[in-house]
Each structure stands twice: as C-alpha cells, then as structure tokens.
Amino acid sequence: MIAATGVRMRTTAVAVFALALAIAAAGVVVVLLLEESLDRSVTESARSTGRQVAIQLVREGARDLSASDVASTGDTEAVTQVLDARGVPIASDPAIVGHPPLTASRPVVGFETIETLPLGLNGDSDDYRVVSQEVNGPGGPFTVISARSLEPVTEASTRLTLLLGLIAVPLLAISGLAVYRAVGSALRPVERMRRTVAEISTRDLAARVPLPPGGDEVHRLAVTLNEMLSRLASAQAAQRRFVADASHELRSPLSTISTALDVSGRHPESTGDLVPVIGRETARLRELVDDLLMLARTDDATDRPQRTEVDLDDIVRAEAERVRGESALEVEVRAGPAKVHGSEAQLRRAVRNLVDNARGHARSRIRV
Numbered sequence: 001m002i003a004a005t006g007v008r009m010r011t012t013a014v015a016v017f018a019l020a021l022a023i024a025a026a027g028v029v030v031v032l033l034l035e036e037s038l039d040r041s042v043t044e045s046a047r048s049t050g051r052q053v054a055i056q057l058v059r060e061g062a063r064d065l066s067a068s069d070v071a072s073t074g075d076t077e078a079v080t081q082v083l084d085a086r087g088v089p090i091a092s093d094p095a096i097v098g099h100p101p102l103t104a105s106r107p108v109v110g111f112e113t114i115e116t117l118p119l120g121l122n123g124d125s126d127d128y129r130v131v132s133q134e135v136n137g138p139g140g141p142f143t144v145i146s147a148r149s150l151e152p153v154t155e156a157s158t159r160l161t162l163l164l165g166l167i168a169v170p171l172l173a174i175s176g177l178a179v180y181r182a183v184g185s186a187l188r189p190v191e192r193m194r195r196t197v198a199e200i201s202t203r204d205l206a207a208r209v210p211l212p213p214g215g216d217e218v219h220r221l222a223v224t225l226n227e228m229l230s231r232l233a234s235a236q237a238a239q240r241r242f243v244a245d246a247s248h249e250l251r252s253p254l255s256t257i258s259t260a261l262d263v264s265g266r267h268p269e270s271t272g273d274l275v276p277v278i279g280r281e282t283a284r285l286r287e288l289v290d291d292l293l294m295l296a297r298t299d300d301a302t303d304r305p306q307r308t309e310v311d312l313d314d315i316v317r318a319e320a321e322r323v324r325g326e327s328a329l330e331v332e333v334r335a336g337p338a339k340v341h342g343s344e345a346q347l348r349r350a351v352r353n354l355v356d357n358a359r360g361h362a363r364s365r366i367r368v
Contacts (some may be wrong), residue, residue, distance in 0.1 A: 007184045015179040016172055027164040030155055038153040039129070040161040041088060043114060049080055050112075050146035054135040057082070061138030076149065078119040082219050083143040090142075102145045108136045109141060119147060126151045189218050193225060205233035223279070240261060244331060250355045253285040287345060312338040315348050316368055319355045323366065330365040 078092040081102050089101060096102075099121070105113045115130045128147040135142055189212040201208050209225045214220050260274040260281070313335040320331040339348070358366045 006336065007136060008186060009184045012176050012180040016176040020168070020172055023164070023168045027161065027168070030164070032159055034160055035153055035157050038156055039150070042129045042148045042150060043131065045078070045147040046129055046146040047112070047133075049078070050131050050144045052135050053080060053082060053146070054133050054142075054144045056143045057135050057137040057140065057144065059137070063139065063142065075150070078146075078148050079144070080119070080147075081145040083145065084139075085141055097129075102128075102147055103130050105130075105132045106143055107132055109134045109136055116150070126341070127155075141250060164331060170233065185220070189248055190221070193351055197229075197366075205229055205236055211220050234285055248353065249288050250285070252352055253281040253288065256281045256322070256326055257285070273325075277322075280322075288349070307341050307343060308342045308348055309339055310342055312340050312351075313349060315344075315351050319348075319351050320368055322352075323355055323359055330360055331366065332367045335368065 010298055079096050079102070081089055081093065081096065081099070082091040082351050084090050087101055087104075087106070089099070102114075102119055103115060103117060106116060107113045112131055112133045115132070116127050117130050118125050119126075119128045119130075129148045130145060130147045131142045131149055133146075135144060186335075193209045196207065196209050203205060203236055208229060209222045211222045211226075257278055260277050264274050316335045320333045323329060323331050355368065356365070358368075
C-alpha cells in the first residue's frame with residue numbers, strides 16, 4: 001500500500017503541476033491580451049481628444065482657445081496641452097496649468113508620435129501614453145499633446161491576475177483530489193493482486209490472481225502474474241520429480257554395494273570377487289552424482305546429453321550379468337541385436353532401474 005500511495009502522490013503532484021503550468025500559461029495570455037486591448041483603448045482615447053483640439057486649431061487658430069477647450073477629466077489621468085511654434089504652452093488642461101511641455105517630441109505636420117513617458121504629474125511616477133500631433137492653423141503651426149495615464153491598465157491587469165489566482169487555487173485543489181481518487185481507483189486491482197501474491201506460499205502454488213475486467217495494462221499484468229505462477233508451479237513439480245528420481249537412481253548402486261559388503265562379511269573368501277563389483281558400482285554412483293549435479297545446475301531445455309548410436313542388447317546383457325553376480329536369481333535374456341540413438345548413460349540407467357525393479361519382485365527367475 002505504501003508503494004501505491006507513493007504512485008498516487010507522485011501522479012497527483014505531476015498532474016497538478018502540469019495543470020498549474022497550463023493555467024499559468026493561459027493566465028499570462030489572457031492578461032497580455034487584456035493589457036493590449038486596454039493599451040489600444042488608451043491610445044485611441046488620447047488620439048481622439050487630441051484630434052478634436054487639432055480640428056479647432058485648424059479652423060480658428062489659438063486666438064479663442066481656452067483651458068476649458070482642452071480640459072478632459074479635471075484630474076491628471078487625462079490631460080491635454082497645446083504648444084505654439086516656439087514650443088511654449090499656450091493652452092493646458094486646468095490640472096497642469098503652468099506645467100512645462102509634456103514632451104519634447106515635435107512630429108511633422110500631418111503626422112503623430114506615440115510615446116510612453118513617466119510625466120511625474122502630482123508627484124507620482126505613473127507612465128502615460130502621450131500622443132503628439134502637429135497641425136497648421138491661423139497663427140500656427142501648433143503641437144497638440146494629449147496624455148492618458150496607464151495606471152488603469154496596470155490596475156486592471158493586477159486585478160485580473162489576482163482573480164485568476166483565486167480561481168486557480170480551488171481548481172487545482174479539486175483537480176488534485178479528483179486525480180488522487182482516480183489513480184487510487186486504477187491501482188486498487190494492483191493492490192488486490194499484490195495481496196493475493198503475498199498470500200501464496202511455496203506449499204501451494206495453485207492460487208491465481210483475479211483478473212480485473214477489461215483488456216488494459218492492469219488486466220495484462222494479472223495475466224502475466226498468473227503465467228508466472230504457472231511456471232513456478234511447473235518448476236516446483238519438476239523439482240519434486242527430480243528429488244524422487246534422484247532417490248530412485250541412487251538406491252540401485254547403493255543397494256548393490258550394500259549387498260556386496262554383506263556377502264563379503266559373511267564369506268571373506270569371496271572378497272576378491274566382490275571388489276570389482278564394488279568398484280564398478282562406485283563408479284556408477286559417481287556417474288549418477290555427476291548427472292544429478294548437471295541436472296541441478298541447468299534449466300535450459302536445449303542442454304541435452306549427447307546422443308550416439310548405442311548397442312542396447314549389450315547394456316541388457318551387462319545388467320543381467322550384474323544381477324547374476326549379486327543374487328541367486330536366474331536371469332534369462334531374450335535380446336537380439338538392437339542399435340538405438342540416445343544417451344548411453346541414460347539408457348543404462350533406465351535398463352538398470354527396470355532390472356532392479358524386477359529383481360525386487362522376483363522369487364527365482366527374471367526374464368529380460
């Protein structure tokens with residue numbers, strides 16, 4: 001559950017971070033668009049006010065021009081100023097009477113200049129959009145300067161930014177909670193699979209992971225886990241068969257050696273005849289141990305013993321002679337020439353197991 005919680009937290013954090021970036025990018029775009037729109041509006045307002053004064057100057061000149069003709073809002077947010085040919089103010093907005101020229105720009109007649117300047121009106125440092133127009137009229141030329149404060153643009157941008165931030169915080173919280181719960185719901189089948197696998201013991205590998213509905217990645221993970229459990233069960237069964245086969249394979253040479261030692265103890269004069277038997281069975285035992293070690297060290301199905309042409313009848317006769325020398329049983333061999341392809345060691349082991357099984361159940365005679 002700790003791992004699942006970690007995945008949920010990381011996924012939620014990434015999702016919230018990505019959403020925050022998207023909201024921030026969208027907010028920047030919206031704020032920039034708003035600022036651009038308000039900026040154009042301020043510029044157009046200053047241009048319109050200046051044109052009205054310029055039209056009056058073209059028609060009548062500055063003779064009858066008064067402060068009321070250039071008055072805008074009555075404060076320093078929107079001001080207008082008219083300069084004569086020498087650059088001396090001849091009419092100014094009542095809010096800036098006596099103020100020096102707002103700008104040193106003197107455009108060509110019929111053109112205008114647009115600037116953003118900190119005019120320092122009333123001691124503040126706000127930027128102004130300044131539009132200057134040069135016109136000819138009676139007593140001219142004249143320069144009409146119309147300025148609009150950009151503080152409303154800044155205030156609107158700040159308020160919109162704050163509003164977007166206030167909206168983004170609960171939106172991110174709700175989105176994070178939704179992602180956290182959605183990821184938890186998606187990982188719930190994985191947690192069930194984890195608990196199921198944790199409860200499976202080596203004594204019983206028959207249990208399987210429940211398959212969630214659908215064909216998504218979680219479903220495929222469950223299928224893969226079940227296939228792995230099937231392979232483990234097969235490996236366990238093969239291991240048990242290996243132990244059983246090893247016990248059976250080792251029993252035959254050990255039984256022969258035990259019998260030879262018992263006969264030698266009862267009949268010391270036959271010890272010389274039994275030494276080759278014990279030596280042969282000891283070599284056989286060593287060969288079996290080597291084979292078992294080889295089987296234990298490899299699980300590669302392609303790693304198989306070398307196959308050669310083997311005289312199966314010779315192996316049968318050799319095993320018959322061994323039984324005759326180890327017991328009082330009559331051994332009858334009915335085997336003609338037979339050549340097969342296979343592992344001589346494995347074939348000899350198989351024939352020996354069959355003969356030993358027959359000897360264990362025979363009373364007086366074995367027929368091979």
